[in-house]
Amino acid sequence: MLACHLHGTLKYYTAPHFDGVRHAFSTRQGGVSLPPFDTLNLGRAGEDPRANILQNFERLCGAIKVDMRRLVFARQVHGDTVRRVTAADAGEGLYRPATADCDALVTNDPGVCLTVFSADCVPILLYDPEKQAVGAVHAGWRGTALGIVRKTVETLGDRYGCRTAHLRAAVGPCIGPCCFETRADVAKALAGVLGASVAPYIRYDGGDRFHxxxxxxxxxxxxxxxVPRAQIELSEACTHCRVEDFFSYRRDGARHGSMAAFIQLNPPLEGSPR
Ligand SMILES: [Zn+2]
Structure with a gap:
């Protein structure tokens, strides 16, 4: 289970087993944006005034003690590219355009805060306390079929020497099986890649309908x-069901707000080796 935090009207979630690393999954509560972006919209600049979005980031980042100038955004395209970033990339997305398409970010640099966006898709944060490396993943059904979260785990291993036995994962609020109804093409794409082992997670409802x-x-x-199952915490909330807490692309349509998931390593203690 994720832990819920309230700071005045601001509401967000964290993972208890990510103790020692700054992170959060935002909700829609506690911001300044007006309908249909009410209130803590962190995406969609151009429709929601930028001043509102900046203020929303300021509130959330202030609560989790992240410097907004350190954020780097994933320029998400529903693919499976994992991008490695450093402090040199900080500011991409919020203060200057992001330079590369990707749906996952990794780093072992405490000078950058990884940021992925979602409004139904699955946001996943990864943390290795041994190697001090982190990852942030956006997985819609396409990214899920492509196994982007597995690719991100592999990249953490290849780039930073992370061992999966040490990795911790937090799966944030996303659209639940109650509301994620698809046609056979989506079900087939997932079952085609993952085989019979995912059958329990694909429910056939007759006709051309699957949940x-x-x-x-x-x-x-x-x-x-x-990654050991005991090191994976999850939110059981459905973004589509919980109107008061979450934006939902399916429910709200094209003019929807976005939540974000953040993760940033703490700076090393003075004099400690890295
Ligand atoms: Zn639901």
Whole structure:
């Protein structure tokens, strides 16, 4: 389970087993944006005035003690590219355009705060307390079918020497199987890649209708990659059901707000080796 935090009207979630690293999954509560972006919209500049979005970031980042200038955004395209970033990339997305498409970010640099956006898709944060490396993943059904979370775990291993036995994962609020109804093409794409093992997470409802549990399929990918199930915490909230707490692309349509998930390593203690 994720822990819920309230700072005045601001509401966000954290993972208790991510103690020692700054992170959060935002909700829609506690911001200044007006309908249909009410209130803590962190995306969609151009429709929601930028001043509102900046103020929303300021509130959330202030609460989790992240310097807004350190944020780097994923320029998400529903692919499976994992991008490695450093402090040199800080500011990309909020203060200057992001330079590369990707749906996951990784770093071992405490000078940058990884940021992924979602409004139904699955946001996943990864943390290795041994190697001090982190990852942030955006997985819609396409990214889920492509196994982007497994690729991110592999990248953390290749780039920073992270061992999966040490990795911790937090799966944030996303559309639940209650509301994620698809046609056969989506179900087939997922089952085609993942085989019979994900059958419990794809429910056939007759006709051309399926209900899919994207959260559990991503947890399946994580455990397949070697992350111990005991080190995976999740939110059971459905973004589509919980109107008061979350934006939902499916429910709200094209003019919807966005939540974000953040993670940033703490700076090393004075004099300690890295
Ligand atoms: Zn639902």
């Amino acid at each position: 899919i549990d994207l959260r559990e399929i991503n947890i399946f990918w994580l455990t397949q990659a070697g």
